[in-house]
Amino acid sequence: MEKQTITIYDVAREANVSMATVSRVVNGNPNVKPITRKKVLEVIDRLDYRPNAVARGLASKKTTTVGVIIPDVSNIYFSSLARGIDDVATMYKYNIILTNSDGDSEKEVNVLNNLLAKQVDGVIFMGHHITDQLRAEFSRSRTPIVLAGSVDPDNQVGSVNIDYKGATREAVELLANNGHEKIAFVSGPLLDPINGKERLSGYKEALKDKGLKYSEGLIFESTFEYKQGVDLAERVLNSGATAALVVSDELAVGIANALQDNGLKIPDDFEIVTSNNSLLTEIVRPRLTSITQPLYDIGAVAMRLLTKLMNKEEIEEKVVILPHGINKRGSTK
Amino acid sequence: MEKQTITIYDVAREANVSMATVSRVVNGNPNVKPITRKKVLEVIDRLDYRPNAVARGLASKKTTTVGVIIPDVSNIYFSSLARGIDDVATMYKYNIILTNSDGDSEKEVNVLNNLLAKQVDGVIFMGHHITDQLRAEFSRSRTPIVLAGSVDPDNQVGSVNIDYKGATREAVELLANNGHEKIAFVSGPLLDPINGKERLSGYKEALKDKGLKYSEGLIFESTFEYKQGVDLAERVLNSGATAALVVSDELAVGIANALQDNGLKIPDDFEIVTSNNSLLTEIVRPRLTSITQPLYDIGAVAMRLLTKLMNKEEIEEKVVILPHGINKRGSTK
């Protein structure tokens, strides 16, 4: 195939200048006489020249693309982050290579290496449990990495999150204040430190503050899907719980629907607080009270932080905590 | 910065072979004596050599990355397609550069050019209205392009869709068979040919088949968001309609909720059929009857088609229509 590409050399010849000069105008280098610049731009336009980013990347060692590792784009939680990431990336002239990992640690390592092979200038990682192997890869690479909506117990790399522990504590306290003594903690995999460490300890703290006793029987480990919630509802009810803090909206809706389909009234018979404040909480009846977390912003700030890292700017704080809140709706009294 | 990268040259030296040989083993070229191969692989492993994909891209003119233009990843409809695209891309060793366009035609053109500058091997485009300028860019480029979930009236490029017209006709016929004479058509922008041509003519055909008369007053043009649906509900009701075909699940849920919050019973007082069969249709009460379309598969097949195009394989048919269906739930009798 003879893909008739026109190169910087062609432009230089047509404009009677050297390729260096063409390179300068293309890159906005001020050291070019206006007249020359104009002439070159004209030729560029006439020839419809488009700089080859790959060649540029090889020569400059910068690709202006960042890798984004995400468990699943089709999950609204992550896709919200992704949108924030891309918007800020675009703002700073970066593109993102997006790869799904399914939270599978083996894939995560593969994908990361693949991204590094492609010479991305930085990486944003979203995941659950960060394995030691992955952490090893992180530190081995000289490429800046930022976690978004994922905590690294060691804080080796930058990260952007909310205070999951505090938010969960507040939510559980809300429930406790409404008179509940048996409050279920319906979690995703506890292996994920956000669940197993942050949120769980927030839950425990709340119980302690309110003089309630902790019971293993009120802890439910699950995945994040709607169907899981539906299936879990009965067990949660049988545990004696009269309220629940749920870590995922889909899960929460599943529980709420199953409970209601069984004739229970929410919030009269059972109260629920969920954690993501997605559109789902607004759509279902009753609407779900939820912790609010700025998903889009988490992504956006993570990307912003990454740009600073890539630019070798001084970072005041590489672990960023964004504000959260609680949006009270119909699933609590 | 002295990023101590180790190159193919280092490997060659350590292994006492030429870089050509290293290149061969890295690329799986069979013309290498097993012993040599083994030796090289050993050195690669020892030095932890990772081929530079950018250099490779420059030399081979293949980047093994494809560009994906998407209106909004945080929209479940598109993110489902994106997931299908990425899975198949991964399967074929491609990465995807994902960029949001907001369906803005100016951005789309920019983004496309940016992608082409990065020498992507192919492009998957998702959008609504394909402007002439964009179509011009498409045909000007020698890079294969496939549309996913988007129709190009001219069929200049490959595309993967369902039969929107037929699906809509069936849905409206379902409503007509239930005795409705005034059926609203609640659409996204009619500028999008999927709405303004395909679905609308399916709607009209159904009316005609059922001996119902078409009325402008029953056509509603909107965007896809939940809130729009809520706001639209009253107008739809005032139009005299007793049923509606809605093109977006969010929109449909908005209408259903607003109607019910106003005391109407669904499906007794009003029936609704929506179009995307997303989780939303399953979550709300009553559940929503919906056209089913294989979103993930549309993305997956589009990417598969693109791989063939990039590989210059013979294509039997570059316009692929995937099967659809109707999933009856509680919003219809």
Added chain:
DNA sequence: CTGTTAGCGCCTTCAG
């Protein structure tokens, strides 16, 4: 302000 000259790291004939 502009041109020259080296590469960036790898692939790909072409010989041998």
Added chain:
DNA sequence: CTGAAGGCGCTAACAG
């Protein structure tokens, strides 16, 4: 089966 050599298209000193 293996090596040598010439780019791929562009950036980046370094002169002038």
